[in-house]
């Protein structure tokens with residue numbers, strides 16, 4: 254992987270034309286993460302509140318190494334990373350973390366009858382001793398156990414407008430150090446209609462300590478993420494994506510219906 258072929262939801266993406274080889278991704282402040290969730294109306298449409306205490310990043314590598322081509326052509330994230338993780342509510346040196354990615358806008362944002370679809374769910378992440386290769390001030394999260402639901406890439410249906418995809422990071426309750434998420438009543442094979450408040454209650458999760466998101470326009474092919482462009486103060490930036498709906502191949506054995 255070449256350093257600058259990596260793309261990140263909340264780190265590397267810059268406005269087309271302003272990103273040049275040699276640019277370095279910058280941190281996003283906690284207050285910008287919080288504000289961007291409101292700008293995207295994830296709060297209140299998907300979450301009643303989002304009060305992050307940790308900067309959380311998910312990095313993707315583009316399919317062709319071109320940093321102007323955003324995440325939709327990429328496969329699974331190449332890494333997750335955090336800044337100031339010790340500031341996280343309930344976080345100790347022994348903490349493990351749960352991460353999931355959801356698509357709330359299924360089949361469309363205007364008629365989200367299958368809110369939410371679960372694209373990814375995994376626990377047992379720990380803080381590694383390595384820093385991110387994308388954002389050098391961030392520390393990578395690492396995992397040593399299989400995901401509960403392996404990553405399945407977005408495939409929004411043509412004609413359904415802009416879709417949001419949201420990652421959330423949680424402090425993992427200690428019981429999950431030895432049991433799986435399937436033991437608390439979650440139907441792990443049912444990825445549709447994932448109810449966050451029911452799941453949080455089942456699992457005993459507190460509020461998310463961090464999160465990030467992207468948007469994809471199923472019609473124009475444009476995708477956005479939280480920007481780290483230092484000339485902007487928060488808000489998603491946009492880039493055009495060639496081959497609008499030639500989206501990522503579904504990874505692994507799990508195949509969801511298209512249009513999610």
Ligand SMILES: *[C@@H]1O[C@H](CO)[C@@H](O)[C@H](O)[C@H]1NC(C)=O
Nearest residue numbers: 280281282283307308336337
């Ligand atoms: C991390 O904490 C340091 C020290 O408090 C602060 O200067 C920095 O802005 C924080 N970074 C983020 C991304 O919140």
Ligand SMILES: *[C@@H]1O[C@H](CO)[C@@H](O)[C@H](O)[C@H]1NC(C)=O
Nearest residue numbers: 283284304305306307337340
């Ligand atoms: C710590 O978390 C609080 C929210 O609980 C946030 O307002 C603050 O910016 C965070 N500080 C750092 C240094 O990340």
Ligand SMILES: *[C@@H]1O[C@H](CO)[C@@H](O)[C@H](O)[C@H]1NC(C)=O
Nearest residue numbers: 336337383384389390391392
């Ligand atoms: C790695 O990340 C830590 C925590 O943010 C930071 O203190 C350190 O300076 C980083 N190391 C490098 C080489 O950037």
Ligand SMILES: *[C@@H]1O[C@H](CO)[C@@H](O)[C@H](O)[C@H]1NC(C)=O
Nearest residue numbers: 375396397398399400403404
């Ligand atoms: C770590 O997580 C990734 C992404 O879910 C997964 O593909 C990989 O198999 C996991 N590692 C182990 C050792 O299970």
Ligand SMILES: *[C@@H]1O[C@H](CO)[C@@H](O)[C@H](O)[C@H]1NC(C)=O
Nearest residue numbers: 376377429430431432433434
């Ligand atoms: C965490 O790892 C332990 C030990 O391998 C395993 O028993 C448990 O099911 C895992 N929990 C989650 C949430 O993945």
Ligand SMILES: *[C@@H]1O[C@H](CO)[C@@H](O)[C@H](O)[C@H]1NC(C)=O
Nearest residue numbers: 438439440441442443444445
């Ligand atoms: C779990 O979800 C799958 C897929 O939707 C479904 O076929 C199955 O009946 C569900 N199991 C239970 C116990 O509800």
Ligand SMILES: *[C@@H]1O[C@H](CO)[C@@H](O)[C@H](O)[C@H]1NC(C)=O
Nearest residue numbers: 368369446447448449450451
């Ligand atoms: C999730 O479940 C709660 C409690 O049953 C319900 O009030 C809420 O509307 C559900 N959320 C969604 C998005 O269906």
Ligand SMILES: *[C@@H]1O[C@H](CO)[C@@H](O)[C@H](O)[C@H]1NC(C)=O
Nearest residue numbers: 342343424458459460461462
């Ligand atoms: C922190 O722990 C307390 C007590 O277990 C719990 O009520 C709260 O929801 C947790 N907060 C987070 C963010 O995990």
Ligand SMILES: *[C@@H]1O[C@H](CO)[C@@H](O)[C@H](O)[C@H]1NC(C)=O
Nearest residue numbers: 269470473475491492493494
């Ligand atoms: C797609 O992105 C390009 C480049 O940023 C922009 O010029 C164009 O207006 C966007 N199109 C839509 C439909 O948002």
